[in-house]
Amino acid sequence: MNLSRISFRGNFLLLSRVLQLSSSRTVQLKYSRCQLRGFQTTAKMPVDKTLFGVETDVVNLVKGAPGIRHLRLATDIIQKATQHLFSLDSVKDDSYVLQYGPRLGSTHARDSIAKFLSEGYGDEVKGDNIVITSGATNGLAMACTHFFKSGDVVFVEDPSYFIAINMLKQDMGMKVIPVPTTEEGIDIDTYEKLLEQHCPSGKVTDTRPFRAMLYMIPTYHNPRGYILPPESCKRLVALARKYDVLNFSEDVYNFLHFDVDTRAPPRFLTYDKPSDPDYKGHTISNCTISKILSPGLRLGWWETSPRIVNLIFKSNILWGAGCSNHYASEIVASAIDLGLQQSHIKTMNREYQQKIANVYALMKEQFPEGVKFKHLQGGYFFWIEMPENWNGTEVAKLALDKYKVQVLPGISCSAAGNYSNCLRMSIAYQDEDVLKEGAHRLAEALKHYKSKQ
Ligand SMILES: *[C@@H]1O[C@H](CO)[C@@H](O)[C@H](O)[C@H]1NC(C)=O
Ligand SMILES: *[C@@H]1O[C@H](CO)[C@@H](O)[C@H](O)[C@H]1NC(C)=O
Ligand SMILES: *[C@@H]1O[C@H](CO)[C@@H](O)[C@H](O)[C@H]1NC(C)=O
Ligand SMILES: *[C@@H]1O[C@H](CO)[C@@H](O)[C@H](O)[C@H]1NC(C)=O
Numbered sequence: 114m115n116l117s118r119i120s121f122r123g124n125f126l127l128l129s130r131v132l133q134l135s136s137s138r139t140v141q142l143k144y145s146r147c148q149l150r151g152f153q154t155t156a157k158m159p160v161d162k163t164l165f166g167v168e169t170d171v172v173n174l175v176k177g178a179p180g181i182r183h184l185r186l187a188t189d190i191i192q193k194a195t196q197h198l199f200s201l202d203s204v205k206d207d208s209y210v211l212q213y214g215p216r217l218g219s220t221h222a223r224d225s226i227a228k229f230l231s232e233g234y235g236d237e238v239k240g241d242n243i244v245i246t247s248g249a250t251n252g253l254a255m256a257c258t259h260f261f262k263s264g265d266v267v268f269v270e271d272p273s274y275f276i277a278i279n280m281l282k283q284d285m286g287m288k289v290i291p292v293p294t295t296e297e298g299i300d301i302d303t304y305e306k307l308l309e310q311h312c313p314s315g316k317v318t319d320t321r322p323f324r325a326m327l328y329m330i331p332t333y334h335n336p337r338g339y340i341l342p343p344e345s346c347k348r349l350v351a352l353a354r355k356y357d358v359l360n361f362s363e364d365v366y367n368f369l370h371f372d373v374d375t376r377a378p379p380r381f382l383t384y385d386k387p388s389d390p391d392y393k394g395h396t397i398s399n400c401t402i403s404k405i406l407s408p409g410l411r412l413g414w415w416e417t418s419p420r421i422v423n424l425i426f427k428s429n430i431l432w433g434a435g436c437s438n439h440y441a442s443e444i445v446a447s448a449i450d451l452g453l454q455q456s457h458i459k460t461m462n463r464e465y466q467q468k469i470a471n472v473y474a475l476m477k478e479q480f481p482e483g484v485k486f487k488h489l490q491g492g493y494f495f496w497i498e499m500p501e502n503w504n505g506t507e508v509a510k511l512a513l514d515k516y517k518v519q520v521l522p523g524i525s526c527s528a529a530g531n532y533s534n535c536l537r538m539s540i541a542y543q544d545e546d547v548l549k550e551g552a553h554r555l556a557e558a559l560k561h562y563k564s565k566q
Contacts, residue, residue, distance in 0.1 A: 164178075172517065172548075173519045174519060174538045174543065174552075175539060176541065176542040177541055179542070182464075186460065187407045187457065191444060191448070204443075210440055211440065213435030214439025216431035216436060217436065218437075218439065219436070219442065222443055223245070224240035225446035225447075226245075227239055227240040228449065233458075234377060234383075235376050236383060241422065242417055243415070243416055247412065248403055248411045248413040249363060252397075252401075252414075252415055256397060257285045261287065261323070263285065264286065266287070266325040267288070267289055268292050268358075269281065271291035271294060272294070273329075273330065274336075274363065275336075275525045277363075288311075293529075296339060297339055298334070301352070305352060312324050312325050313325065319424070322359075326358065326361050327349070330366070331364075331381045332491075333367065333492025334492070335494055338494060338496055346381055350385050350395070354393065357395075359397065362396055362397065363399050364398045364400050364416075366491060367491075369404060369491050370491040371465050371469065371491055373459045380398050382417075385418070394417065394418020394419065397421060401414075406448070410441045410444070412445055471545060471549065472545070473489070476556070479552070480555075483500045484559055485497070493540060495538040497535060497538060499559070505524060505532070505535050505536050506522045506533065508559065509536060512554065512558035515561070516554040516557050516561075518554035518555050520555060521539075522535075522536060522537075523537060538555070
C-alpha cells in the first residue's frame with residue numbers, strides 16, 4: 114500500500130460522495146462505480162467550496178452533516194481554541210504543533226480526548242488507548258489497509274452506512290457479507306451462522322491478527338437509529354474472541370444524545386473488558402469530531418486496546434507521515450481544555466431535541482397511515498418504513514421530481530438489496546423551518562404515491 118494509492122482513494126471517495134449527495138442537475142456523469150442501487154443522481158459538478166455543491170430549491174434531507182448554524186458556533190470555538198493553543202509557552206517555544214506529530218498523536222491531544230470521553234461516558238478512558246485519525250472514514254481506511262487485504266471478509270449490518278458499504282466493497286476490495294438486523298440491532302443468531310460459514314480458518318499472527326472484521330454502528334445506528342442492547346454487545350464480544358474478529362465499532366453519533374440531562378449510552382468497547390480472563394482486545398471504537406464540531410477539521414480517533422495500539426504503531430504510513438492530523442488534534446484538545454467542546458455538544462443536543470420534537474409531530478400528523486417511523490433520541494436519521502409493496506426508489510424519485518425534497522431510498526443502505534420499501538431522512542443539516550418544509554413535502558409525495566396504489 115503506497116501513499117499515492119491512498120490519496121487516490123481519498124479523492125475517489127470524495128468524488129463518489131459528491132455524485133451521490135448533490136441534488137442539482139446539468140452534467141450527467143456516468144461513473145458506474147459511483148452508482149448505488151436505487152439512487153441515481155444527475156449531478157452537477159460542484160462549485161469548489163464544499164462536498165455538497167450548490168444549494169438549489171430542493172430541500173436536501175440526505176446530507177448527514179452539521180448545518181451552517183452549528184458551524185457558525187464552531188467557528189467561534191475554533192478561533193478561541195487556536196488563540197489559546199498559541200498562547201501556551203510550550204507551543205511558543207518550539208512550534209511543535211506545526212511539526213510532524215508523534216505517530217499516535219501527542220500526549221496532550223490523547224489525554225484531553227480521553228478526559229472528554231471519560232466525562233461523556235462516565236467511564237474511565239485512558240489516553241494511552243487513543244490513536245488520532247483524520248476522521249472516522251480515514252479510521253476505517255486505516256484499519257482496512259493495516260489489518261486486512263483485498264478479498265478479506267467484512268460483516269456489515271443490513272442496512273448500514275451506505276458509503277461505508279461501497280468503500281469496503283469497491284475501494285478496499287473486501288468481501289462484504291450482510292448480516293440481518295431487527296429493530297433492536299444485529300441479529301446475533303444469524304451472525305453466528307454466517308461466521309461459521311464465512312469466517313476463514315487458519316492461524317492468526319501479529320501481521321494478520323484478525324480473520325475478519327465486523328463493521329457496525331451500535332449506537333444511534335445509521336440508518337435504523339437503534340442502540341444495540343447490552344446483552345447483544347456481550348454476545349458479540351464472546352463471538353469476536355472465538356472467531357478472532359476485529360470489531361470495528363462506528364461510534365460517531367454517541368454524543369448526539371439529545372437528552373442532555375442523562376449520559377450518552379455506553380459504547381460497545383465497554384463490553385470488551387480487560388478484566389475478562391479471555392481478554393485480548395478485539396475492538397476499535399471509531400470516533401470523529403465531524404458530527405460534534407466540524408467535518409472540515411478531518412479529525413477523529415480510535416479508542417482501542419493496548420494490543421491494537423501497538424500493532425498500528427508499526428504502520429509505515431504513521432511512521433512516514435506522523436500523526437494523521439496533529440495540528441487539528443491540538444486545536445480540539447484546546448477546545449476541550451477550555452470546556453468549549455463540551456458546552457457546544459449540549460447546545461446542539463438541546464436544539465436537535467426541540468427541532469426533532471417539532472418535525473416528529475408534523476410527520477405524525479401529515480404522513481399517511483401505514484408509513485412507520487420512530488421518535489429519535491439521538492443520531493441523525495429517521496428510518497421510514499412504508500408498506501411492503503411500496504417502492505422506495507420510486508417514492509424518492511417522485512418526491513424529488515415533483516415535490517422538490519430529496520431523501521435516500523432504503524435499498525441504498527443495504528448490501529443485500531433489502532429495504533426497498535424504506536427511506537432514510539436526515540434531520541441534521543437543515544434548520545427547523547426548512548426541515549419541516551421538507552417533511553411536509555415528503556408527506557405530500559407519500560400521499561400522492563399512496564393514491565396511485
Ligand atoms: C469510522 O467512521 C467513519 C465516519 O462515520 C466511517 O466513514 C468509517 O467507515 C469508519 N471506520 C470504520 C473502520 O468503521
Ligand atoms: C435480506 O435479503 C436476503 C436475501 O437477499 C435475505 O436472505 C435476508 O433474510 C434479508 N434480510 C432481511 C432483514 O430482510
Ligand atoms: C468484537 O466483538 C466480539 C463479540 O462481539 C468480541 O468477542 C471481540 O472481543 C470484539 N473484538 C474486539 C476487537 O473488540
Ligand atoms: C423499484 O423501482 C425501480 C425503479 O422503477 C425498479 O428498478 C425496481 O426494480 C423496483 N423495485 C422493486 C422491489 O420493485
